[in-house]
Amino acid sequence: MHERVDLVVPVKELRRAKSRLAPAVAGLPGSDTDREQAHRALALAMTRDTLRAARAAVRTGRLVVVTGEPGMRLDGVGETVADTGAGLNAAVRRGADHLRRTGGARRGVAVLQADLPALRPDELDDALARAETLFATGTGAAFVADHTGTGTTLLVTAPGRVLRPRFGPGSAAAHAHAGAVALDGEWPGLRGDVDTVDDLARARTLGTGPETRAWPGAPPDPAALGRRMATPCGPR
Numbered sequence: 001m002h003e004r005v006d007l008v009v010p011v012k013e014l015r016r017a018k019s020r021l022a023p024a025v026a027g028l029p030g031s032d033t034d035r036e037q038a039h040r041a042l043a044l045a046m047t048r049d050t051l052r053a054a055r056a057a058v059r060t061g062r063l064v065v066v067t068g069e070p071g072m073r074l075d076g077v078g079e080t081v082a083d084t085g086a087g088l089n090a091a092v093r094r095g096a097d098h099l100r101r102t103g104g105a106r107r108g109v110a111v112l113q114a115d116l117p118a119l120r121p122d123e124l125d126d127a128l129a130r131a132e133t134l135f136a137t138g139t140g141a142a143f144v145a146d147h148t149g150t151g152t153t154l155l156v157t158a159p160g161r162v163l164r165p166r167f168g169p170g171s172a173a174a175h176a177h178a179g180a181v182a183l184d185g186e187w188p189g190l191r192g193d194v195d196t197v198d199d200l201a202r203a204r205t206l207g208t209g210p211e212t213r214a215w216p217g218a219p220p221d222p223a224a225l226g227r228r229m230a231t232p233c234g235p236r
């Protein structure tokens, strides 16, 4: 029987989130306010797709979202903890503290970034399984580097170990330097964090969750177009 892992997912306040994705909305029609709204909607869609996939992983235990976004709807995927505005690593520690105070100390804790719209539940399960195997031989922490190799999309700590988050630029090297072991695995969705327009195109090629796919500013999805063209036209 495999162990479940409690997840902490940091989610930035939407109006400040994903600033590097501004070019994705720059060409959209409408007013500046419309474009700001589309930008927030994109950040929210990617977050909700990530959370849905994370919740569907069988190894996910409790799921705590630490966020500065007021009234974020989670539709039953997890619990929210309010961000204090002290930055990403402080938010992550706050989530881990919440788990410890409310009875989660027996399990390992993992931090999952919220900008993984092409994440698949089996990728997360596989990464958590590999971490569990390492923990059985005494390793205290493990991480998954992002597709560029410089960032971190998942940081997992063994049960009873203190989480030591080093998120930010160059976090993969920082986590390795702090003693965490890099996990090997294909996992294109798990490694596919979306910071830039190119990352978004890459995630769409992999296949995102439904909310990112339906985002109004998304260019036509070639795969969906192909499917539609292959479907005989009939009454709708």
Ligand SMILES: Nc1nc2c(ncn2[C@@H]2O[C@H](COP(=O)(O)OP(=O)(O)OP(=O)(O)O)[C@@H](O)[C@H]2O)c(=O)[nH]1
Pocket (backbone or CB within 6 Å): 010, 011, 012, 013, 016, 017, 018, 019, 020, 021, 066, 067, 068, 083, 085, 086, 087, 088, 091, 113, 114, 115, 195
């Ligand atoms: N709660 C919380 N989450 C954060 C904070 N900063 C970043 N995050 C989250 O951490 C993850 C990785 O953040 P980044 O990729 O740097 O995202 P970002 O800060 O929205 O993007 P940029 O504005 O382009 O730097 C995402 O899930 C963010 O929502 C923070 O201060 N508080």
Ligand SMILES: C=C(OP(=O)(O)O)C(=O)O
Pocket (backbone or CB within 6 Å): 088, 146, 150, 151, 152, 153, 166, 167, 168, 169, 170, 171, 172, 193, 195
């Ligand atoms: C905060 C991080 O994300 P990004 O590099 O995507 O900003 C990180 O990888 O630690």
